[in-house]
Amino acid sequence: MTSSIVIIGAGISGTSIAYxxxxxxxKDIVVxxxxxxxxxxxxxxxxxxxxxxxxxxxxxxxxxxxxFFEIAKEELQYSGDIEFKQExxxxxxxxxxxxxxxxxxxxxxxxxxxxxxVVTKEEALQIVPHLNPNAFLSATFCKTDGHxxxxxxxxxxxxxAKRLGVQFFFYESVQSIDQVELGKFVVHTNKNSYTCHQxxxxxGGYSKEIGDMVGIDIPVYSENHEILVTEPIEKMQGPxxxxxxxxxxxxxxxxxxxxxxxxxxxxxxxxxxxxxxQFLDEMAKTVCEILPLVGELRVIRxxxxxxxxxxxxxxxxxxxxxxxxxxxxCGFSGHGxxxxxxxxxxxxxxxxxxxxxxxxxxxxxxxxHLQTTTDVEHxxx
Amino acid sequence: xxxxxxxxxxxxxxEKIHFFYNGxxxxxxxxxxxxxxxxxxxxxVLSKSIHLERPRxxxxxxxxxxxxxxxxxxxxxxxxxxTELLPGMRVEFQSGKGVLR
Numbered sequence: 001m002t003s004s005i006v007i008i009g010a011g012i013s014g015t016s017i018a019y020x021x022x023x024x025x026x027k028d029i030v031v032x033x034x035x036x037x038x039x040x041x042x043x044x045x046x047x048x049x050x051x052x053x054x055x056x057x058x059x060x061x062x063x064x065x066x067x068f069f070e071i072a073k074e075e076l077q078y079s080g081d082i083e084f085k086q087e088x089x090x091x092x093x094x095x096x097x098x099x100x101x102x103x104x105x106x107x108x109x110x111x112x113x114x115x116x117x118v119v120t121k122e123e124a125l126q127i128v129p130h131l132n133p134n135a136f137l138s139a140t141f142c143k144t145d146g147h148x149x150x151x152x153x154x155x156x157x158x159x160x161a162k163r164l165g166v167q168f169f170f171y172e173s174v175q176s177i178d179q180v181e182l183g184k185f186v187v188h189t190n191k192n193s194y195t196c197h198q199x200x201x202x203x204g205g206y207s208k209e210i211g212d213m214v215g216i217d218i219p220v221y222s223e224n225h226e227i228l229v230t231e232p233i234e235k236m237q238g239p240x241x242x243x244x245x246x247x248x249x250x251x252x253x254x255x256x257x258x259x260x261x262x263x264x265x266x267x268x269x270x271x272x273x274x275x276x277x278q279f280l281d282e283m284a285k286t287v288c289e290i291l292p293l294v295g296e297l298r299v300i301r302x303x304x305x306x307x308x309x310x311x312x313x314x315x316x317x318x319x320x321x322x323x324x325x326x327x328x329x330c331g332f333s334g335h336g337x338x339x340x341x342x343x344x345x346x347x348x349x350x351x352x353x354x355x356x357x358x359x360x361x362x363x364x365x366x367x368x369h370l371q372t373t374t375d376v377e378h379x380x381x
Numbered sequence: 382x383x384x385x386x387x388x389x390x391x392x393x394x395x396e397k398i399h400f401f402y403n404g405x406x407x408x409x410x411x412x413x414x415x416x417x418x419x420x421x422x423x424x425x426v427l428s429k430s431i432h433l434e435r436p437r438x439x440x441x442x443x444x445x446x447x448x449x450x451x452x453x454x455x456x457x458x459x460x461x462x463x464t465e466l467l468p469g470m471r472v473e474f475q476s477g478k479g480v481l482r
Contacts, residue, residue, distance in 0.1 A: 231458060232431075232478045256478045296456075296481055 002195045003167075004028040005351070006187045008174050008210055009202035011042035012150065012337050013329045015157035016344030017200055019076070022164035024348050029166045030194055032187070034173035038154045040204040042337055044273070044305025046227060046249060046261050048240045049338040050089045050145040051114045054105045055375035057314050057362045058335070059112045061342045064357070068341035069148055077163075078156035082149055083254050087238035089145035090119075090127055091379075092136035092290070094245045102140045105379065109142070116142035128237055130293040136243065145240065147251060150337055157344075174203075177213040183325045185214075198351055200327045205271055205306030207330030214323045218316065219368050220331040221269040222306040225261060226279040230297035232256030241291060242381060248286045249381050250294065258294050260287055263307075263381055273304040307334040311368055313377035315339060317346050318364040327351055328365065333380060383421050400470040415461035415472055416442070416449045427451060427461060428475060451475050455482065 005026060007014045010033035018031050033039065049069060051062040068075070069084050093099040102118065109116045117140065124139040125131055162168065172189040177199060179185055187194045201210040201218075211218035233256050240251035250260035262283055280302060288295035310316055310331030320326040327350065329336075329343050336343070346363070349356045361367075367374050385392065395410040402424060409418025416427060416439055426436040427449040440448040444463040453459040453472050457479025461472070 233457065234478045234480045236481055293481055298458075 001030070001192055002028075003030045004196055005030070005198045005200065006185070006194050006196045007031045007200040007202055008187070009033060009040065009204055009207075010037050010158070010168060010170065011040050011202065011204050012038070012154045012157070012340040013204070013332070013343050014200070014202035015154050015161055016340040017202055017329060017347050018166045018344075019157045019161040019164065020344035020348035021351065022161055022166050024352055024354065026348070026352060027165065029161075030196070031161070031166060031168045032172050032174060032189060032194075033168075033170050034206075036170050037158055037168075038151055040206075041305045041308065042150050042154055042204070044227070044303055045150050045334075045337045046251075046259060047147055047150050047253060047337070048089065048145070048249060048251060049148050050142065050240070052089055052091055052105065052109060052116050052140060052142050052145065052379065053377060054101070054108070054379040055312075055314060055377045056108060056112065057375065058377055059109055059114060060358055061315070061339045063112055063114050064345075065339050065341040066144060069153075072153065072156060072341070076156040076160040078152075078159065080152050080155065082152045082156055084146065084148045085254055086144050086146040088127070088141055088143040089240045089242060090124060091140045092124070092241065092243040092246070093138050093140070094136050094243055096137070098245055099138055101378070106140055114142060115144055116140055127239060128241055128291075130236065130291055131241070132290055132292055135246070135290045141239070147240070147253060148337075153337075153340075157340075174210065174213070177210075179214065179323065185325065198325050198327060200329065200347065200351075202329045204330070204336065205308050207308055207328065211328065214320070214326050216320050216322050216326070218328065218330060218365065220308050220310050220316070222271055222308050223267040223269055224272045224274070224304045225263055225267070225307050225334060226275060226283075226302060226304045227259060227261040228280060228283055228302040229300050230258040230294070231300055233258075233297060236293075237291075243290065244379060244381060246286055246290060247381060248283075248290060250287055250291060257300065258297060261381065262286060271306060273306060275302040275304055308336070309333050312374050313380050314375070315343070315363055316365050317343060317350070317360060318366075319350060321366055333377070335380075382423075398466065398468040400466060400468070400472060402472050403474055409466045413466045415451070415453065415459070415464050415466050415470065417462075418466045419461070419472070431478060450479065452479060457481060
């Protein structure tokens with residue numbers, strides 16, 4: 001089969017890139033996925049969208065992505081509900097050092113126009129009354145952060161892309177990629193072969209393996225991050241509550257369930273996405289310390305998913321400097337869902353040679369080849 | 382309604398205990414589950430479905446199906462089919478998903 005562009009991965013990034021390319025006039029776009037729509041990290045994510053970051057690149061990506069989510073239903077003409085809820089993120093500072101870091105983060109966020117603020121313990125308790133007052137010192141709050149349904153949002157991009165002529169093939173796993181000549185690739189799957197001029201690596205947890213297929217070494221790895229969800233209860237918590245030092249994020253989704261996660265500092269670098277009793281144990285202890293009332297709820301289920309980690313915890317969105325025509329959107333380090341609108345906009349602009357909405361040099365893979373130090377994102381759970 | 386006679390089991394009348402259903406005094410027996418005591422007292426609708434608010438009654442009786450979730454002594458979503466009735470319990474019909482306090 002001949003097409004002009006093959007996108008590998010039908011998660012939020014792949015569907016956003018496909019939609020944005022088609023919207024800008026690109027034709028003959030094919031999206032391949034080894035499973036179903038959202039079956040990778042997208043459908044396993046924590047469903048939070050926030051702008052409170054510690055590096056400028058992440059702040060700008062997040063802010064512009066939130067602006068898109070606000071109009072996404074209309075722009076994508078989606079008949080369903082993407083369940084976008086803007087009730088904020090409350091990020092707890094539990095140490096003096098964190099308070100200093102957060103004050104710095106808020107200054108950076110203000111420079112970019114993100115409406116975050118430092119709040120006292122008393123103010124935080126007004127926002128989330130069931131917080132344990134002894135578990136934190138102060139907090140930062142951004143009221144336009146929030147929640148979005150990953151399945152619905154991806155479906156919205158998928159439906160819009162299909163209307164613009166993008167073809168999707170599911171349960172097709174890419175086995176190898178041949179470069180037959182400069183700017184001409186053949187992508188072989190277990191079912192078919194696709195000849196094209198541009199290949200996009202939006203393979204999430206498997207993006208390193210896709211890079212290997214064209215001989216480029218992408219400095220990313222995958223690690224399992226687990227989540228659990230409780231039974232639903234009438235609404236009692238508006239914002240996502242998060243703490244980096246305590247290693248927790250916890251929000252009540254519109255359905256009423258509490259969804260929470262934490263990272264495992266000992267997680268091996270692999271494709272494991274299993275559930276562990278250790279996570280259940282640690283997660284329960286952590287949430288009971290910070291949000292004791294939530295401890296009254298029953299756990300309904302657990303799952304795991306891959307964070308695709310980059311060295312500086314910022315995404316890689318660029319064309320390969322070694323293999324022309326090979327593009328990548330990977331290394332989101334657990335935040336590909338909330339950045340997806342900008343991922344699609346920026347990568348489609350790069351691929352079509354249009355002027356880019358933002359300076360994309362900071363997102364280029366070349367930053368890891370330079371000896372200069374780049375910003376490193378520490379605000380990650 | 383209770384089974385009084387059984388071809389195999391020997392059914393002995395047990396001590397009567399009182400509880401409150403929506404504020405009204407009712408009686409069950411020692412050893413009853415809350416749902417069994419309600420059922421025996423003619424209360425067949427134990428909850429309503431969350432979206433369409435259709436009546437839900439005694440269903441799985443083993444604590445799996447969520448049909449019997451009620452608020453008991455202020456605690457929401459108690460599985461009344463597997464929770465033993467205790468004297469003086471305040472059982473309330475629960476609308477929606479329950480309120481955690």
